[in-house]
Amino acid sequence: MANEVILLDFWPSMFGMRTRIALREKGVEFEYREEDLRNKSPLLLQMNPVHKKIPVLIHNGKSVNESIIQVQYIDEVWSHKNPLLPSDPYLKAQARFWADFIDKKMDDAQRKVWATKGEEQEAGKKEFIEILKTLETELGDKPYFAGDDFGYVDIALIGYYTWFPAYEKYGNFSIESECPKLIAWAKKCLERETVAKSLPDPEKVIGFVSELRKRFGLE
């Protein structure tokens, strides 16, 4: 049966990046459609009526929403190649935990780094670094979060790496000096073609964040 896969996405979204990587890891052909978030397509509104957000994965006409749920779905449908989650239930639970940790903590903290100033920004930077350090400790000396194989937690986190230069510029700090092992891990992930193809140029992201800051009256 032919597989029709469409991804409604927005190029700087670290959430969309997860789904792009997962699809490429499985060798799934998909149609990428760029959404203008200030003018959402009728298809987006129809396929994700509850949240009206990207990314939206449409597989043979049926939509799957929420990036981390999409990654699990992709792993379960195209289970024949490159498993993204460990098969052992305990290791799987650990992977799910850390992806959930990233989901719960990263978004708010990173936003404070580039979208606020003064005391609020300083507090945000501190929180952000603490979260990265916790993740760095979890990574330890392993090449990837699950060990030797690139997978679920790496996919959940790597998209944020393209935003690091923007955080550093507007937060006025160096992430590498605080978390060198995490930077080394990110560079290793970027050596994978599936990741390199799915992530935007960090310079473009800086430009995008600069536009947002202007819109919020920060510049």
Add this chain to the structure above:
Amino acid sequence: MTTGEVKLIGAWASPFVMRPRIALNLKSVPYEFLQETFGSKSELLLKSNPAHKKIPVLLHADKPVCESNIIVEYIDETWSSSGPSVLPSHPYDRAMARFWAAYIDEKWFVSLRSFPKAQGEEETKAALAQLEEANAILEKAFIDCSKGKPFFNGDNIGYLDIALGCFLGWLRVTELTGGHKLLDEAKTPSLSKWAERFCNDPAVKPVMPETAKLAEFAKKIFAKPHA
């Protein structure tokens, strides 16, 4: 691997703790229930869940698993040959179950929780409207997921039933203290009937706290200072 002692760090009143308890009951897995004292956190809890310091924590042969819905999936996968399947088998149905469970935690429960905090008539009306909107969304989700069967998961309770059903005790308490019907048979008939069936399920009954006991507990922990 199913061998190894099972312990659950939790508290009788917590809806999140109820989730793994129901799953363990469905799989007929015996466990030691280690109850935390309200207002303090044990050394074991802090050691087992340093990232969040929250209950529930499942300890299987002393190895911790955290986050209630993740624990439920772990239980389903570890004791897969025992009892009914907690998650649906088809990847699309699994994705739907996970999507609605996330919606319940991020939107529905937040709406429920804001209701008792509302001050004055305007805020209460707004909170009620928000919860009613969320209920209407879940009513439709139930019809879509259940496909005519008694539960979100079909013939037996499963992941999504557990994800929502665990809040029914607190919902009833909020109805009592607020004096407003929050799960209305007229507005959400399918969900209301489902709620009855869920509470009567043999895996749920032993762990669902009595409304009166929960109301008394709520009074204690939400005690407001006299004006």
